[in-house]
Amino acid sequence: xxxxxxxxxxxxxxxxxxxxxxxxxxxxxxxxxxxxxxxxxxxxxxxxxxxxxxxxxxxxxxxxxxxxxxxxxxxxxxxxxxxxxxxxxxxxxxxxxxxxxxxxxxxxxxxxxxxxxxxxxxxxxxxxxxxxxxxxxxxxxxxxxxxxxxxxxxxxxxxxxxxxxxxxxxxxxxxxxxxxxxxxxxxxxxxxxxxxxxxxxxxxxxxxxxxxxxxxxxxxxxxxxxxxxxxxxxxxxxxxxxxxxxxxxxxxxxxxxxxxxxxxxxxxxxxxxxxxxxxxxxxxxxxxxxxxxxxxxxxxxxxxxxxxxxxxxxxxxxxxxxxxxxxxxxxxxxxxxxxxxxxxxxxxxxxxxxxxxxxxxxxxxxxxxxxxxxxxxxxxxxxxxxxx
Numbered sequence: 001x002x003x004x005x006x007x008x009x010x011x012x013x014x015x016x017x018x019x020x021x022x023x024x025x026x027x028x029x030x031x032x033x034x035x036x037x038x039x040x041x042x043x044x045x046x047x048x049x050x051x052x053x054x055x056x057x058x059x060x061x062x063x064x065x066x067x068x069x070x071x072x073x074x075x076x077x078x079x080x081x082x083x084x085x086x087x088x089x090x091x092x093x094x095x096x097x098x099x100x101x102x103x104x105x106x107x108x109x110x111x112x113x114x115x116x117x118x119x120x121x122x123x124x125x126x127x128x129x130x131x132x133x134x135x136x137x138x139x140x141x142x143x144x145x146x147x148x149x150x151x152x153x154x155x156x157x158x159x160x161x162x163x164x165x166x167x168x169x170x171x172x173x174x175x176x177x178x179x180x181x182x183x184x185x186x187x188x189x190x191x192x193x194x195x196x197x198x199x200x201x202x203x204x205x206x207x208x209x210x211x212x213x214x215x216x217x218x219x220x221x222x223x224x225x226x227x228x229x230x231x232x233x234x235x236x237x238x239x240x241x242x243x244x245x246x247x248x249x250x251x252x253x254x255x256x257x258x259x260x261x262x263x264x265x266x267x268x269x270x271x272x273x274x275x276x277x278x279x280x281x282x283x284x285x286x287x288x289x290x291x292x293x294x295x296x297x298x299x300x301x302x303x304x305x306x307x308x309x310x311x312x313x314x315x316x317x318x319x320x321x322x323x324x325x326x327x328x329x330x331x332x333x334x335x336x337x338x339x340x341x342x343x344x345x346x347x348x349x350x351x352x353x354x355x356x357x358x359x360x361x362x363x364x365x366x367x368x369x370x371x372x373x374x375x376x377x378x379x380x381x382x383x384x385x386x387x388x
Contacts, residue, residue, distance in 0.1 A: 057112070111125060
């Protein structure tokens with residue numbers, strides 16, 4: 001069974017000043033009252049016999065769950081697009097909230113719950129955690145819907161600054177004075193570890209996040225010269241450090257650096273992670289992998305799953321699950337129902353999620369992966385290139 005869990009939280013707050021337990025309780029109760037939850041699975045409270053919308057893929061399927069449609073792209077932050085989530089059948093109270101959705105925090109989980117031969121609840125998980133940029137309501141006849149456009153992170157600069165002692169919200173004029181504090185400043189001295197400098201640049205903006213480097217090259221990578229720059233936007237920082245043709249990371253490694261967020265992790269990945277590759281079973285794929293000659297990448301689709309992310313390594317199978325090779329004297333087609341067109345070890349460069357909960361088409365609940373062959377670079381060549 002298809003499984004989703006969508007939670008729309010109040011706008012995140014950046015607390016200023018002393019926070020008493022009474023204040024914490026008051027704010028928690030306020031947030032709970034303002035939180036919206038939509039899900040296809042529920043559990044039952046044994047004490048009150050109430051339906052609890054937990055979204056647990058092992059729970060009870062809710063046949064009356066609202067229909068939702070979403071498109072979420074997990075790509076490097078230098079060229080990301082806003083995710084879109086449409087909830088059909090919402091009531092008028094929720095429609096009236098559309099204009100006030102900006103700044104709210106959205107969590108979306110998805111996958112396959114128990115119930116079908118290919119369902120694997122263990123692959124269910126979070127596919128989006130971000131901040132609403134804008135909301136749009138639609139009401140045509142009996143049909144209502146709310147669409148949210150979401151950026152894939154919750155930065156400190158996105159939060160509402162609240163002085164709990166004065167119980168006032170810091171105004172826009174005061175925020176303008178803090179503009180310089182919201183900039184991304186990179187200051188690397190000769191001999192510094194590059195990963196530490198990039199982490200220090202990001203941490204002030206993502207205080208609730210853990211900074212990770214998924215790279216075997218980053219541990220001992222040190223600068224051979226000074227580097228300093230100032231970026232007003234996160235996208236500019238991600239592009240200059242890891243995205244453009246002569247970016248800082250390519251100068252030292254010959255590789256592009258993918259920068260993205262997942263759950264509450266801010267992650268740098270260059271495709272050289274030392275994590276073990278995950279096997280993709282032939283039966284898990286929807287159709288055959290395809291080759292994109294423009295970007296020199298391979299794409300393949302699976303039923304919606306949330307266990308694979310940018311920088312992860314995967315293994316595409318050569319033969320089917322039975323391990324039987326194809327008899328080429330009988331079947332000459334380049335792609336058969338028993339054999340994957342491409343096989344080997346690859347690393348993921350982008351993930352595209354698409355879901356339409358009540359669609360009858362199986363392909364409308366999928367995750368599409370863009371991958372490149374995994375080849376550990378020769379740093380020695382990169383060093384010769386940069387010194388020449």
